[in-house]
Amino acid sequence: xxxxxxxxxxxxxxxxxxxxxxxxxxxxxxxxxxxxxxxxxxxxxxxxxxxxxxxxxxxxxxxxxxxxxxxxxxxxxxxxxxxxxxxxxxxxxxxxxxxxxxxxxxxxxxxxxxxxxxxxxxxxxxxxxxxxxxxxxxxxxxxxxxxxxxxxxxxxxxxxxxxxxxxxxxxxxxxxxxxxxxxxxxxxxxxxxxxxxxxxxxxxxxxxxxxxxxxxxxxxxxxxxxxxxxxxxxxxxxxxxxxxxxxxxxxxxxxxxxxxxxxxxxxxxxxxxxxxxxxxxxxxxxxxxxxxxxxxxxxxxxxxxxxxxxxxxxxxxxxxxxxxxxxxxxxxxxxxxxxxxxxxxxxxxxxxxxxxxxxxxxxxxxxxxxxxxxxxxxxxxxx
Numbered sequence: 035x036x037x038x039x040x041x042x043x044x045x046x047x048x049x050x051x052x053x054x055x056x057x058x059x060x061x062x063x064x065x066x067x068x069x070x071x072x073x074x075x076x077x078x079x080x081x082x083x084x085x086x087x088x089x090x091x092x093x094x095x096x097x098x099x100x101x102x103x104x105x106x107x108x109x110x111x112x113x114x115x116x117x118x119x120x121x122x123x124x125x126x127x128x129x130x131x132x133x134x135x136x137x138x139x140x141x142x143x144x145x146x147x148x149x150x151x152x153x154x155x156x157x158x159x160x161x162x163x164x165x166x167x168x169x170x171x172x173x174x175x176x177x178x179x180x181x182x183x184x185x186x187x188x189x190x191x192x193x194x195x196x197x198x199x200x201x202x203x204x205x206x207x208x209x210x211x212x213x214x215x216x217x218x219x220x221x222x223x224x225x226x227x228x229x230x231x232x233x234x235x236x237x238x239x240x241x242x243x244x245x246x247x248x249x250x251x252x253x254x255x256x257x258x259x260x261x262x263x264x265x266x267x268x269x270x271x272x273x274x275x276x277x278x279x280x281x282x283x284x285x286x287x288x289x290x291x292x293x294x295x296x297x298x299x300x301x302x303x304x305x306x307x308x309x310x311x312x313x314x315x316x317x318x319x320x321x322x323x324x325x326x327x328x329x330x331x332x333x334x335x336x337x338x339x340x341x342x343x344x345x346x347x348x349x350x351x352x353x354x355x356x357x358x359x360x361x362x363x364x365x366x367x368x369x370x371x372x373x374x375x376x377x378x379x380x381x382x383x384x385x386x387x388x389x390x391x392x393x394x395x396x397x398x399x400x401x402x403x404x405x406x407x408x409x410x411x412x413x414x415x416x417x
Contacts, residue, residue: 035132035377036108043122044091046098049162051127051169052082054113066173068117070109074099083117085109085124100124114173116166127170134375135178137167139198140186145216146256147242149285149327151318154186164194171201180210189219196232203234210236212279217241218260220267230274238277238307241268244288246298254287265302272305279308285327289334296341300348309345311338312373313356316404324404331361332408338362342369359394361406367393374398382409389414 052068059067064080072087078097090101100122109115114128128135140163143154181202188195202211211234220226241264244254248261271278280299282288288295292311299309313331314320320327331338338354345352354366355373362370372395380399385391388411397405 036105037126037377039104039106039108039124041085041087041100041103041122041124042091043098043100043117043119045095046083046117046119048119049166050083050098050117050119051166051173052115052117053173053175054109054111054115056109056111068115070106072106085115085117112175114170127166128174129377130174130176130178132376134182134377136182136184137170137198138184138186139163139167139188139195140190142190143185143187143216144190144218144257145187145260147319148254148256148287148323149283149314149318149320151315151320152184152186153318160191160194164191164198167198168201171198171205174206177206178209180212181206183211183213185214187219188213188215189225196228199229199232199234199237203232207235210238213237213239214281215239215241216255216260216264217267217271218257218263220270221263223270226267226270226274226276230271230276238279239271240279240281240310242281242283243295243299243303244282245291246295247291250287250291268303268306278303278306279310280306281310281312283312283314284329284331284334284338285314286329287326289329289337292334292337293340293344296344300345300350304348304350307351309350309352310373311341311352311354315356315398315400317398317400321403328404330406330408331357332406335363335366339366342366356395356398358397358406358409359390360388360410360412361408371395384409384411387411 053066054070055067056070058075061080066082068083068085069081070085074084074086074090078084081097084097084099085103085106086101087103087106088101100117110131112130113126115124115126117124140159141155245251251261252258268278280303314327342352352369354370357370359367359370374395378399379396381396390412
């Protein structure tokens with residue numbers, strides 16, 4: 035699914051966040067709305083903005099607009115978008131018709147993981163993105179069942195993260211908020227205390243751990259002392275009553291000691307609510323590091339079975355993400371979840387006649403280049 039378009043911005047000097055309408059509205063209905071249409075009416079008063087494929091440069095406008103846009107067909111009424119003035123760039127921020135929505139809070143990160151799907155950028159975007167996201171939080175309607183906060187590394191926002199979480203607490207107290215973070219900032223107790231004091235009733239954190247050996251974990255995230263900071267951060271989060279999920283991305287640098295990592299998690303992180311064992315995404319840094327990372331999931335089934343067994347025998351909650359059922363051993367199928375967000379989920383031609391397709395999570399849309407050599411349709415016995 036397309037999430038962006040671009041054109042030429044006119045009549046505004048700062049970003050515009052608003053709710054899409056694809057049909058002209060009466061003046062009293064235009065508040066917070068961005069009219070999206072190939073042809074715009076003469077009267078645009080009261081709209082927060084306008085977006086069109088047409089050329090309106092000849093008109094004198096008092097309403098911010100992006101014209102000569104490449105395309106707009108992917109936008110639907112009630113989507114929330116941002117229009118950027120200098121570049122004329124337009125990004126979808128929230129799509130109420132979809133199951134999976136996230137708030138992207140920064141491109142910065144204090145790690146540089148060799149398989150990062152969103153490579154960090156070293157620029158301070160805190161003010162710009164926080165302003166955007168605070169507006170977004172107030173516009174979201176209806177209130178979603180769950181929402182993810184992602185980056186970059188969200189904790190680098192510092193007090194701005196606390197401000198955003200307070201807004202989510204007040205606006206969406208019943209929404210399950212899941213923050214994806216490397217957990218390192220929580221090694222500092224004062225930061226963790228302030229974070230916990232926000233008091234969102236349905237907040238949880240997903241924290242990656244790639245090895246039970248500190249040097250191996252630090253190599254994967256390309257940051258000295260990251261393992262020690264992550265473990266200390268996880269314990270501080272538990273001390274302050276925060277809900278935690280452990281995430282393990284499975285690749286050649288991680289799978290050989292996967293059973294040992296499962297044992298480590300049980301013995302040292304028993305407070306974790308969930309452990310997610312996740313397939314590799316072929317995007318971001320992964321293509322350039324593929325020789326270091328790639329192992330066919332079919333070839334690490336022994337380690338995966340052992341890790342799941344170790345965790346389940348200790349009554350820990352474990353799931354397998356981003357794997358196809360035909361690659362997994364049948365005794366692992368009950369742990370496999372349909373985890374890939376709807377906007378980036380596809381199935382291959384080999385899946386067309388698969389009897390288990392409806393239960394299988396499929397592929398990331400960029401997995402057509404590199405995936406298991408063992409993809410095949412599954413025959414389901416008839417009754």
